[in-house]
Amino acid sequence: MNTPKADILVIDDTPENLHLLSDMLTQQGYKVRSVTKGMTGVRGAIAAPPDLVLLDVNMPQMNGYEVCQQLKQSDRTQDIPVIFISALGDVLDKVKAFAVGGVDYITKPFQVEEVLARIETHLTICRLQKQIQNRNQQLQQEIQERQQAEEKFTKAFRASPHPIAITTLADHRFVEVNPSFVRMSGYTREAILGQTSDDLGLGFRPEAYEQGLKTLLATGSFCNQEFEFRTQGDRWRTVLLSLDRIHLAETPCILQIINDITERKRLENEFISLVSHELRTPMSSIIGSLDILSTGQLGELNEQGKQVLKMATTNTERLIRLVNDILDLERIKSGKINLQKTVCNVADLLTQAAEAMQAMAEKAQVKLIIEPIEANLWADPDRILQALTNLLSNAIKFSEPQGTVWLKAEKTENSPLTTHHSSPYSPDALFITVRDEGRGIPQDKLQSIFERFQQVDASDSRKKGGTGLGLAICRNIVEQHDGHIWAESSPGKGSVFKLQIPLSAKPSASS
Numbered sequence: 457m458n459t460p461k462a463d464i465l466v467i468d469d470t471p472e473n474l475h476l477l478s479d480m481l482t483q484q485g486y487k488v489r490s491v492t493k494g495m496t497g498v499r500g501a502i503a504a505p506p507d508l509v510l511l512d513v514n515m516p517q518m519n520g521y522e523v524c525q526q527l528k529q530s531d532r533t534q535d536i537p538v539i540f541i542s543a544l545g546d547v548l549d550k551v552k553a554f555a556v557g558g559v560d561y562i563t564k565p566f567q568v569e570e571v572l573a574r575i576e577t578h579l580t581i582c583r584l585q586k587q588i589q590n591r592n593q594q595l596q597q598e599i600q601e602r603q604q605a606e607e608k609f610t611k612a613f614r615a616s617p618h619p620i621a622i623t624t625l626a627d628h629r630f631v632e633v634n635p636s637f638v639r640m641s642g643y644t645r646e647a648i649l650g651q652t653s654d655d656l657g658l659g660f661r662p663e664a665y666e667q668g669l670k671t672l673l674a675t676g677s678f679c680n681q682e683f684e685f686r687t688q689g690d691r692w693r694t695v696l697l698s699l700d701r702i703h704l705a706e707t708p709c710i711l712q713i714i715n716d717i718t719e720r721k722r723l724e725n726e727f728i729s730l731v732s733h734e735l736r737t738p739m740s741s742i743i744g745s746l747d748i749l750s751t752g753q754l755g756e757l758n759e760q761g762k763q764v765l766k767m768a769t770t771n772t773e774r775l776i777r778l779v780n781d782i783l784d785l786e787r788i789k790s791g792k793i794n795l796q797k798t799v800c801n802v803a804d805l806l807t808q809a810a811e812a813m814q815a816m817a818e819k820a821q822v823k824l825i826i827e828p829i830e831a832n833l834w835a836d837p838d839r840i841l842q843a844l845t846n847l848l849s850n851a852i853k854f855s856e857p858q859g860t861v862w863l864k865a866e867k868t869e870n871s872p873l874t875t876h877h878s879s880p881y882s883p884d885a886l887f888i889t890v891r892d893e894g895r896g897i898p899q900d901k902l903q904s905i906f907e908r909f910q911q912v913d914a915s916d917s918r919k920k921g922g923t924g925l926g927l928a929i930c931r932n933i934v935e936q937h938d939g940h941i942w943a944e945s946s947p948g949k950g951s952v953f954k955l956q957i958p959l960s961a962k963p964s965a966s967s
């Protein structure tokens with residue numbers, strides 16, 4: 457072994473013994489100190505603690521037991537292993553030797569191997585004991601640090617003004633919620649724990665939540681995404697949801713941190729709708745005036761004048777579209793528009809939507825193909841048409857000339873949504889897809905484009921004449937029909953918007 461050998465103190469009043477032991481140990485590479493008096497040995501040990509003490513039992517003045525007792529009384533020497541040495545004729549009180557703190561004894565005459573083996577054994581035990589003590593100390597410190605961190609987390613969890621919940625990763629059951637969450641949800645903590653969002657009908661869109669979880673697991677973060685949260689009294693709150701991973705008692709869990717922005721949204725909506733209402737009247741009057749100018753009643757315009765007039769008309773029309781979309785969205789969201797549901801023929805709906813967009817498609821040199829089915833749908837036909845024309849208009853807008861846009865309807869009995877989530881659907885649902893071969897949508901935007909004013913590219917509204925509200929309106933219309941809408945895309949290859957509406961919300965209306 458390369459490690460330096462230990463420091464051994466030999467206390468024996470017989471000089472021959474001392475020499476014998478000392479020579480033997482020195483030969484083996486130990487560092488040896490030897491003394492003949494018990495008191496000198498104790499002082500020497502306290503002044504410079506050795507790794508082990510070999511101690512004669514029978515000594516004048518202070519015998520071995522007393523020396524050992526003294527060594528065990530001092531902090532500096534109490535952990536040093538003491539091995540007693542006794543001559544063959546001596547009476548060694550073994551019980552007393554162990555009682556005063558000895559770890560072993562050797563009887564003279566010694567066998568070299570035995571002495572060395574015993575010394576090595578006790579040095580090893582002592583080293584291991586020290587290691588264990590150090591490790592224990594480290595563990596104690598870690599436990600203390602963890603307790604402190606846990607205490608901080610618990611305090612922040614309890615006192616946070618933001619609703620926070622912890623759910624299991626495996627089956628989404630609530631394992632803990634803070635008082636703010638309890639307050640916002642309207643349920644008691646006991647009613648929430650053990651349940652899932654679906655069980656309580658908290659209204660998080662399941663497919664958006666699943667997508668959020670996937671994003672979190674893939675990228676390590678999911679922050680501030682807008683969700684609607686349904687409280688116990690059936691009141692809806694608009695919240696920003698952030699997710700993070702944590703472990704609770706070895707179980708992988710999800711930390712949901714919620715920021716309730718309902719009031720901010722209400723003020724924002726109020727402001728937008730107020731401004732929109734105020735804008736509508738003057739804008740109608742502007743468009744009227746532009747119309748009169750374009751008829752030439754007030755005098756013919758030269759070419760430049762006509763161009764300026766055209767630009768003014770295009771921009772005013774865009775503004776009117778924006779204002780109308782804002783007001784529409786607000787009315788649909790607030791339930792001010794009552795759905796006029798009736799039995800609609802799906803093939804007729806698709807044909808009407810395609811006819812309405814035919815002119816736009818031709819202008820953009822895009823081919824429009826419809827693949828209808830014969831089925832009846834219980835829905836508000838005007839609103840469904842509004843959603844379909846919005847989706848078709850986007851598909852055409854974002855297609856290249858010579859591209860194709862497909863509008864297809866199918867009946868589905870086992871849709872991806874109904875198999876993954878508990879869903880209010882009857883098994884028969886109408887599944888409509890609007891597919892294009894256009895520029896596509898990046899993965900990280902597939903959710904957010906359904907929010908108000910969210911566009912993939914900030915210049916889209918200017919370049920493509922959109923308002924950033926079309927998909928928000930579509931989603932509201934589809935959700936009012938108890939349906940779902942989502943998008944899939946391969947950037948560069950095209951996008952597909954999929955919507956699914958139960959066919960037989962009214963049993964008699966199913967085909």
Ligand code: ADP
Binds near residue numbers: 850912927
């Ligand atoms: P807009 O009036 O801007 O079209 P929407 O809410 O209808 O507003 O769409 C939001 C954004 O989603 C668009 O600005 C565009 O960036 C993206 N988008 C929508 N449909 C498509 C599509 N078919 N192909 C590519 N991007 C699309």
